[in-house]
Amino acid sequence: MAEPLRVLVTGAAGQIAYSLLYSVAKGDVFGPNQPIILVLLDIQPMLGVLEGVVMEMMDCALPLLREVIPSVNEMEAFKDVDVAMLVGAMPRREGMERKDLLAANVKIFKSMGNAIDTQAKKNIKVVVVGNPANTNVIFVRNMHHQYDSWLNNDFIKTVQQRGAAVIKARKLSSAMSAAKAIVDHVRDWWNGVPDGTYVSMAVPSDGSYNIEEGLIYSFPVRTKPDHTYEIVKGLTINDFSREKMDATEKELSEEKNMALSVCES
Numbered sequence: 001m002a003e004p005l006r007v008l009v010t011g012a013a014g015q016i017a018y019s020l021l022y023s024v025a026k027g028d029v030f031g032p033n034q035p036i037i038l039v040l041l042d043i044q045p046m047l048g049v050l051e052g053v054v055m056e057m058m059d060c061a062l063p064l065l066r067e068v069i070p071s072v073n074e075m076e077a078f079k080d081v082d083v084a085m086l087v088g089a090m091p092r093r094e095g096m097e098r099k100d101l102l103a104a105n106v107k108i109f110k111s112m113g114n115a116i117d118t119q120a121k122k123n124i125k126v127v128v129v130g131n132p133a134n135t136n137v138i139f140v141r142n143m144h145h146q147y148d149s150w151l152n153n154d155f156i157k158t159v160q161q162r163g164a165a166v167i168k169a170r171k172l173s174s175a176m177s178a179a180k181a182i183v184d185h186v187r188d189w190w191n192g193v194p195d196g197t198y199v200s201m202a203v204p205s206d207g208s209y210n211i212e213e214g215l216i217y218s219f220p221v222r223t224k225p226d227h228t229y230e231i232v233k234g235l236t237i238n239d240f241s242r243e244k245m246d247a248t249e250k251e252l253s254e255e256k257n258m259a260l261s262v263c264e265s
């Protein structure tokens, strides 16, 4: 069997992690032949809760799970990590604006960036969940008219308002569906997608589709079994999609500048 992968989940005492950890530890992401060491990072006041999560993970007796390491020390936790799922952050509460959330979280992610830089494996794969999620960009191909109408109206509206609708109903932000999305996302990245297909991933822009270079933006991406990815070029963009893409680019660019100014202050 392969050497164990060291997988770090931050915010491990939180509600997304509670759904995510079981799925990762039982092989849904890295496959049934890949042993895993799980490092669970949270902050000091959550240590008691974290220990409860560790007990439950051990009690699950999952064959692939070699070790569970709780930690409240960022520098120690990131040591030699292969894959990091950065879930830990302040969650969005009812009535909270995207920009308030950004201001609260930007410092956390800056500090984690430093820990990754100095402690983790150089080819670490990092998935960020805790930032305000990047707006979905839809690359529409060969859709027929009726579908277009649903896609351009109800679907987009539902997706845009879904986060707020879940908070309103649950009084908490989404967790189970967010955990499922993380699992699908990292599995596609780790294993690669079948030839001729691609997935959407928010990755640093290389200027494709005239999107500002360096912006973290959702592109059609082809992932490969060696855990690398490439942006799929040259898809036809209709006027409707172009308009949404430009609006998203503008919003993300503003958000980036705001994050930089919070960092500097």
Ligand SMILES: NC(=O)c1ccc[n+]([C@@H]2O[C@H](COP(=O)([O-])OP(=O)(O)OC[C@H]3O[C@@H](n4cnc5c(N)ncnc54)[C@H](O)[C@@H]3O)[C@@H](O)[C@H]2O)c1
Pocket: 010, 011, 012, 013, 014, 015, 016, 017, 041, 042, 043, 046, 087, 088, 089, 090, 091, 092, 108, 128, 129, 130, 131, 132, 133, 173, 174, 175, 178
């Ligand atoms: N991208 C998405 O689609 C999506 C969907 C839902 C939620 N989220 C975001 O994911 C994040 C986690 O959501 P949740 O519902 O699990 O929240 P939660 O409050 O239940 O858990 C967050 C955990 O992070 C911990 N934490 C805070 N600062 C930390 C730090 N510096 N290092 C390590 N841990 C830290 C907290 O102590 C807490 O245990 C939130 O930012 C939320 O807004 C994103």
